[in-house]
Amino acid sequence: MILQTKKNKVCYLDYNATTPIPDVVLEAMLPFLRSSYGNPSSLYTLGKDARRAIRQAREQVAEGLRAESREIIFTSGGTESNNFAFKSALELRPHQKTIVISAIEHSSVLNVAKQYAAKGYQVRHIPVNQEGRLDLKELETHLTKDVALLSIMWANNETGVIFPIKQIAEIAKSKKILFHVDAIQVIGKLEIDLSEIPIDFLSMAAHKFYGPKGVGVLFVRQGLKVPAFLYGGHQEHNRRGGTENVAGIVGLANAFTWVQIESKRKKKFISELRDLLESKIEKVISGSRINGKNAERVFNTTNITIPDARAEVLLPLLDERGICASSGSACLTGGIDPSHVLLAMGRSRLEALSSVRFSLGLLTTSDDVEYVIETLPVIVRQIRQHHSEGKVHAH
Helix, strand or coil: CCCCCCCCCCEECECCCCCCCCHHHHHHHHHHCCCCCCCCCCCCHHHHHHHHHHHHHHHHHHHHHCCCHHHEEEECCHHHHHHHHHHHHHHHCCCCCEEEEECCCCHHHHHHHHHHHHCCCEEEEECECCCCCECHHHHHHHCCCCEEEEEEECECCCCCEECCHHHHHHHHHHCCCEEEEECCCCECCECCCCCCCCCCEEEEEHHHHCCCCCCEEEEECCCCCCCCCECCCCHHHHCECCCCCHHHHHHHHHHHHHHHHHHHHHHHHHHHHHHHHHHHHHHHCCCCEECCCCCCECCCEEEEECCCCCHHHHHHHHHHCCEECECCCHHHECECCCCHHHHHCCCCHHHHHCEEEEECCCCCCHHHHHHHHHHHHHHHHHHHHHCCCCCCCCC
C-alpha cells in the first residue's frame, strides 16, 4: 500500500540528529570562505584576521560556558571530542585501568570504551531504570580507587532524559576521579556553568545547536596537562595540530550565542508543542507509550513506542508525507538492531524496534506538530490493518 505524498511539505522533527544553520550564522561564516581565507598561522594581514576570528570565537564560547578561553579546544565534532577526552584522561591516569560509563551512552562513547576494553581496561556499565534514570548510590559503589575516568552524557539523545550532572560531578570530585560529560544534546536546552560544576572534560558539536557540521569543542579544565591528540603544528595550544577550520569555528561560536538567546525566547513554546504532540498521540494511538515520560527531560524530545508499527516501516511512510523523524541515534541509522537505550530501560526487543523519536527545534511551528498529529495515526492504522498481509511499503 502506497500512501500519497503531500507535495513540497517538509516537516522536520529530527533536531537531535542535526539542525539547520540560521542566516545570521551563515553570514558570519561566509567571509572566511571568501575574502578572509588566510591561514591563521600566517604572519600577514589575512592570517592575522583569521587568527583574530578564532581567538574571538574561543572567548565567545568560554564566556557562554563560564570557562576560561584556554580551556576551549576546537575539534572536528562530538565524536572527536569524546575520543580526545578518553585518550587524555587515561594518559593522565596511566596506573588506573577502569572506565565507568552509563549503559545508554552515545555510540561515540560506547565504542571508544570498547576499544580500551580490548586493550585491557575494565569497563563498567551503570544500568538505568525503566524511566532511563541513573541510581546515584549504585553509581557511587562503582567509583573505586582503580577508576581512571567516569563518562556520563548530560541528556540522552534518544529519550531526552537528563542526568543530574552536578551531583555526579561532586561525587567524582570527592573520589578524585576524572569526569567527562557528553553535553552534545544540551547546548541551548540547559544552562551550563562550568565555574560551578567540577567537570574535567565536556564535549560539544556545533551541528546540534544550529552551527555547521565538522566542528566541535572539547572543554578541558585548567590545570589538566593533557597530551596532544593530533601531532603536527602548534594549533590549539599544541594539543591538536592541523590548520584550523576558521569558518566552522566562527560558525560554531555564533551559533552558540544565537541558540542561547533564541532558546530562552522559545523554550516554553517548544515545550508546549512537545507536550501537545505526546498527549494527542497517547490519546489517539492505542497502546502508545512515552519512553522516559516521568523523568526530567530536555524540552524538545519525545520517544514513543507504538505497538505493531515497526520503525523500519513507519519512518519511510512518514517520509513520504514529508515528516522527518528517527528511530534513535542518527549515528546508528541504517541498521535493524533495536535501540540499546530502550533495551537498557527494560523495553522488549519488539518494543524497541517499534519506537520513534520526534525532536523539535527552534524553527518548529504549531502547523508542523498539528500535521504530525493528523498524519501519524492514519499511517499507524494502515500499518496495523495491513500488517499480517505484508502490503505496507514505501517508495
